[in-house]
Structure formats: structure tokens, C-alpha cells
Amino acid sequence: MLFFGIEIQDEQLVATLRAHFSQLFQEFRRNADGKPVQYPVAYYEMVYDTIYNSSKTDYWKVGNVGFAAASGRWLIGGHEYTHIDDLTYAALE
Numbered sequence: 001m002l003f004f005g006i007e008i009q010d011e012q013l014v015a016t017l018r019a020h021f022s023q024l025f026q027e028f029r030r031n032a033d034g035k036p037v038q039y040p041v042a043y044y045e046m047v048y049d050t051i052y053n054s055s056k057t058d059y060w061k062v063g064n065v066g067f068a069a070a071s072g073r074w075l076i077g078g079h080e081y082t083h084i085d086d087l088t089y090a091a092l093e
Helices: 002-008 011-030 041-055 060-070 086-091
Strands: none
Touching: 002 011, 002 041, 002 060, 011 041, 011 060, 041 060, 041 086
16 A cells, blocks of 8 residues: 555655554564564565655656655664664664
8 A cells, every 4th residue: 555655646645654554663663572573574564665656657656655755764763772773774774
């Protein structure tokens, strides 16, 4: 649905799904209990595909979801401190 929303430039759909995925990543980090966070492979693939799909649009309101993915915000979070696994750091390269 996210990639479809990006493709058709549905600002509301993309914003809703961006918030949903941000929450899923945050919950995953919170449930790591202080251990290094290593996401399922599907999470890393979704980040990559989000960056790729959003890079094909120049509509900035839809492209912002690509920034959330490319900036590492989904994978490493915002202001909270979490231990990040080497695989996650590698995905940011």
C-alpha cells in the first residue's frame, strides 16, 4: 500500500503509513530490552524499497517518507538511545 500511495502521490495514505511504520520500528526497538536491535530482513528491504520508490517522485509531500527511511530515522530512531546491531548499521551505508 505504501508503494502504491507513493506511485499515485496520495499524500494522506503515505502520511498515515509513514506514521504507522515509524511506530512499528519504535516498538521493535523498545521491545529489544537493551539488546542490539536487529530487525527482520523484511524491515530492511522495506526501507530500501521505500527510498527507491520515493526517489522516483518529485512531489515533496510524498517524498518525505523516503527521507524518514533514508535518514535512518526508522532504523535507529530519533532521540531515544538504543543499541543497534551491525546489520542495521550496514543497512544505513
